[in-house]
Amino acid sequence: WKPEQIADDARWTKFVEKGKHLNCLMEASDKGAGWLLKDTRNPPSAASQWTGDLSEARKMWYWHESPVNQERECDFEKKRLKDAFNGVGLNAKPTQSEGDGDNVCYRIEHVDTVLAKDPKEPKKLIDQKYKVGEKEYTATGGLYYFAVNHKGGAIIAMNLETPLIGTKYNWPNIATHDQLPALRFCSDILWGYWCNNNPSVRNLRIYGAYNVVNDETASLAARALISNGHETLEPWPGVSFDRSSPEGQALIGSPLGATAAHLLLGHKAELGVKWIKRVEVFTNDKRMDGIVPKHKEMHLFFHVEDVPEDE
Template sequence: MKLSIVVGYASAAYLALARSRPHSHANGTLPEPTHRLTRRFDANVLASDKDWKAASCRGGRLVELMLGSDEAAGSKIESTKGNNTPSAKSEWQGDLKQELKTWGWHEEYAEDVYADLERLDVTSVAEALGINRKPKGAGGNNIPYEIRHWDKDARDPKGHPIAPRDQTYKVDGKEYRVTQARHLFTVNPTDGVIIGQFLESPASAAEFLWYRKARSDELPNIQRLSDIFWGHWVRDNTNVVNIRYFWMMDVANEDTEEIMARALSEAGKAISTWPGVTFNMDSDAGKAILGSANGAVFAWFLVQHKAQLGDKWIPKVTVFLNDLGRSWSGAHVLFYVEDAPDRENNP
């Protein structure tokens, strides 16, 4: 399986693109999710046998890659196994500020509300996990980020705004179209958590903007969430190994939702507020959730940065609702990060 396969859908949506319609929330008004995104978890729509088996197989393979050495992982990845010294290491390293700019990404101001866990109705989760609840702007540890694959301030020579569908950028003399992809997430290096809130890949966004599927050579070279998360995780972070949790808020990807619903159904459990339902990675359910679009990105984050992080893996995952219970919100999914067990059987 190639690296590009595992992140191909719009993934989580606490909010959506500005072009969508608003809906109400206890603490304000947010845009509705866009295409293929749902507004509320439906436990009655289950993944098919085919999709369940495929996700579980992907998750099992990701567990194997996390537990193995960098060279062992590299030898099992299609794009790197033929190298003289196979390595799973990502080609994108460092804070990626210049690289993201080169490939058409624009850093935007992210409001503190998106890093305020009290206003996001997940106080009980933050307290249980020992995660600070406040944004950095209010003296807390949570740093919100937003990046867009278009320039909202683009103007033509006469000063008129240029719509995203007409915007282009050049890399090494080749012209590319922007995709209108958008990622909004929160990073907390102090307490060791990355929180995905709205994540729409260039491939997914381009299909919506261009009215067709994009060819791989039309998309930015830097597009995988594992790389984008890494670039922001290392910024001003003196303790990069302190990654403890990956958290997807209000999951809106239909495929992931159906996988979570089947996991709950097979366990005979109903989704609930925290502490929710936990699945270990020795179960098909745990592997299937890890192998979903919302889980695989985090496994790759660990697989591709063994040199900096050491040997870490995801041993379990919890599915839950926010503190309001069955409100407008989607389901949340939390992945736990721990040091990998002795590699004696995973050379």
């Protein structure tokens, strides 16, 4: 790693402290977590306002599903992650494969791409408006791209760009809070797809982050590896960091880890009281031809478990 790719002391301390706080929120009861968050409900609660599959709420707030080539995009065996998936008890194939895989990929965008690509009258993102109540909003270009594996108990985040980030690239000026859709957080969008037609909602075991490119998360993972004597990414099982270690806390507090944490703490009623027990950092399986790629992709597995009753 280059020096600028490794988290400095200020960034490290910030996310270690955030991870500690999220650990407390995850292991607390819903009421206890609500109290820690200074929630104003009576009794206080950490529960998200968004429950159920959210299909109607997504329509209301202008979220659209875009088509995904499942065989190409959702086959993690072809992405050289079979050992990692199998190692944590997951099937690596898409549901549409001949081998009866378990993974379904979704691409959810805060824009109508059909309108944007209309050959006769394309409608630019900035010109796409929608109303909720009496208020008019503008599409942001936010994007959540992820895989869901109900049978194995996993969600794999692949590309997460919030509506706020979307406006940074698609609007003349970045949005203010009141210009954003109320349904905007990744953890809430993921929840809708996790619980939809899922007979085993409590079976969430793995939250994965595929090909981490988020600068903050990647720099925290790099520092965690280096501080433990690892100069490069290794194939699964890679390196594991417990929730009680500074490295584990930094990764749980990272932007990608925080999404997983908020998914858990916002849905204790449905999931039970769960925490992230450990985080694995690893790269793709070795190539069959023996060639070592110059660029190694970074992947994370956040292991989700029930909080022991004595905690």
